[in-house]
Amino acid sequence: MSKPKVAFYWCASCGGCEEAVVDLADAILGVVEAVDIVFWPVALDFKRSDVESLYDGELAACFINGGIRTSEQEEMAALLRRKAQAVIAFGSCSHLGGIPGLANLYSRESILNRVYLEAPSVDNRDRVLPKERSEADEGMLTLPAFSDSVRTLDQTIEVDYYLPGCPPPVTLIVNAVNALLSGNLPPKGTVLTGDKALCSECPRNATKPEKLSLKELKRPHQLIIDSKTCLLNQGVLCLGPATRCGCNAACLSANMPCTGCLGPTSHVKDYGAKALSAIASLLDSNEAEEIATLAQRIPDPAGTFYRYSLPASLLHHRAGNGRT
Amino acid sequence: MDEQFEPKLIGILCNWCSYMAADLVGTSRIRYAPNIRIIRVMCSGRIESQLILWAFRSGADGVLIGGCNPGDCHYQEGNYKALRRVTLLKQMLPQFGIEPERLRLDWICASCAEEMRKTVEGFTAQIRNLGPLRLQTPPLLKPIKIEMEVSRHVEA
Ligand code: SF4
Ligand code: FES
Numbered sequence: 001m002s003k004p005k006v007a008f009y010w011c012a013s014c015g016g017c018e019e020a021v022v023d024l025a026d027a028i029l030g031v032v033e034a035v036d037i038v039f040w041p042v043a044l045d046f047k048r049s050d051v052e053s054l055y056d057g058e059l060a061a062c063f064i065n066g067g068i069r070t071s072e073q074e075e076m077a078a079l080l081r082r083k084a085q086a087v088i089a090f091g092s093c094s095h096l097g098g099i100p101g102l103a104n105l106y107s108r109e110s111i112l113n114r115v116y117l118e119a120p121s122v123d124n125r126d127r128v129l130p131k132e133r134s135e136a137d138e139g140m141l142t143l144p145a146f147s148d149s150v151r152t153l154d155q156t157i158e159v160d161y162y163l164p165g166c167p168p169p170v171t172l173i174v175n176a177v178n179a180l181l182s183g184n185l186p187p188k189g190t191v192l193t194g195d196k197a198l199c200s201e202c203p204r205n206a207t208k209p210e211k212l213s214l215k216e217l218k219r220p221h222q223l224i225i226d227s228k229t230c231l232l233n234q235g236v237l238c239l240g241p242a243t244r245c246g247c248n249a250a251c252l253s254a255n256m257p258c259t260g261c262l263g264p265t266s267h268v269k270d271y272g273a274k275a276l277s278a279i280a281s282l283l284d285s286n287e288a289e290e291i292a293t294l295a296q297r298i299p300d301p302a303g304t305f306y307r308y309s310l311p312a313s314l315l316h317h318r319a320g321n322g323r324t
Numbered sequence: 325m326d327e328q329f330e331p332k333l334i335g336i337l338c339n340w341c342s343y344m345a346a347d348l349v350g351t352s353r354i355r356y357a358p359n360i361r362i363i364r365v366m367c368s369g370r371i372e373s374q375l376i377l378w379a380f381r382s383g384a385d386g387v388l389i390g391g392c393n394p395g396d397c398h399y400q401e402g403n404y405k406a407l408r409r410v411t412l413l414k415q416m417l418p419q420f421g422i423e424p425e426r427l428r429l430d431w432i433c434a435s436c437a438e439e440m441r442k443t444v445e446g447f448t449a450q451i452r453n454l455g456p457l458r459l460q461t462p463p464l465l466k467p468i469k470i471e472m473e474v475s476r477h478v479e480a
Contacts, residue, residue, distance in 0.1 A: 273373035280412040286404045301416035314377040319421035320458035
């Protein structure tokens with residue numbers, strides 16, 4: 001009997017998700033045993049034509065990481081959707097937009113200007129900007145189009161399952177692969193991890209007081225963080241209360257706060273807004289000015305609360321007419 | 325002549341004070357700008373940031389939150405929660421190119437019909453001045469529908 005075929009692909013991402021597959025260590029042998037990897041550009045030399053020559057639905061599953069910014073990424077996502085029975089959005093960028101999605105705080109034009117004209121390390125006297133088509137001695141050269149915003153995978157194609165995380169924790173990957181192989185799958189659209197807040201699996205939860213209040217906010221380099229006590233209780237902004245469980249509180253074990261990469265639970269539409277509400281409610285003051293002073297201790301609220309989820313948010317992108 | 329921009333405003337008002345004030349405006353036949361659509365909630369502390377962003381996303385040019393005066397919240401602390409959230413949210417809105425003035429929080433007591441009128445009139449004028457909010461949340465965010473060719477799939 002032939003083994004189920006699977007593919008991996010990457011879009012706007014950092015490569016960390018590919019690293020997570022390698023982090024499967026010996027577990028990857030089991031995966032390789034059970035499936036045929038027919039497309040994985042980062043590791044194996046396959047071409048787009050190899051995918052095109054597959055039957056529709058011939059891939060049992062395709063894991064796509066990264067957000068969608070260029071026309072090439074969009075085309076590949078559509079092609080792989082056609083060839084795969086199940087598409088799994090792999091990692092924060094694919095699931096919610098991820099770090100590259102923070103670019104949605106800037107217009108397309110300002111990004112190109114910054115990168116190709118203004119950055120201090122750039123020497124571009126002829127002010128050349130990348131173009132989709134340019135004439136050269138060799139003929140017409142083409143580049144993929146750079147779209148107006150970063151989109152999540154499910155804003156681009158239909159997605160069957162989500163593997164959250166930056167990158168997804170190894171245990172979640174293994175569970176997902178096993179579920180796919182056994183056919184024992186949850187309903188379409190499920191995020192393949194638990195649906196409780198991270199605090200529920202955090203070893204520091206016992207030291208989180210019933211009624212938390214933040215008298216001050218400190219950044220991790222401004223104190224010596226006690227390794228046993230709840231970080232919010234130490235005045236360090238931890239997004240555990242707003243974030244899904246499934247990572248075994250990995251960052252907390254390294255004495256760092258949760259920054260929210262697993263995204264929201266299924267009851268929440270907009271992760272950043274929810275996290276902002278949760279943290280704001282804890283600010284320990286009833287006086288407008290004092291509250292404002294405390295709030296200013298979060299110098300970059302959009303980057304803090306939407307670090308991994310801006311494209312999936314209600315606002316999605318910076319507004320068109322702001323003066324600020 | 326240029327047509328005057330008529331902003332769409334959403335008012336989310338608490339049941340016990342600011343909504344009562346808006347009701348009183350009506351029963352007293354006081355007139356104010358018709359731009360605001362009012363939603364009643366039990367307490368301003370109930371108004372989660374998601375609801376405010378949802379209003380902007382759905383086409384609101386401005387959002388007015390109304391609660392009871394400090395110390396008067398029917399549920400003790402709800403209005404302080406609202407104050408903390410709105411403060412932090414207003415700090416973030418400029419990062420999204422949204423003027424913080426588009427979000428306004430006011431304490432309006434149950435019998436303060438005149439104050440309610442002034443607030444709505446003032447807010448309408450202010451947002452009319454700012455102009456429409458143009459968000460980039462295009463309907464293009466719907467995924468492309470791909471029909472698979474099942475017929476080509478023949479088992480060997
Ligand atoms: S707030 Fe952070 S440190 Fe505290 S219990 Fe939750 S996840 Fe753990
Ligand atoms: S009941 Fe009015 S603010 Fe809480």
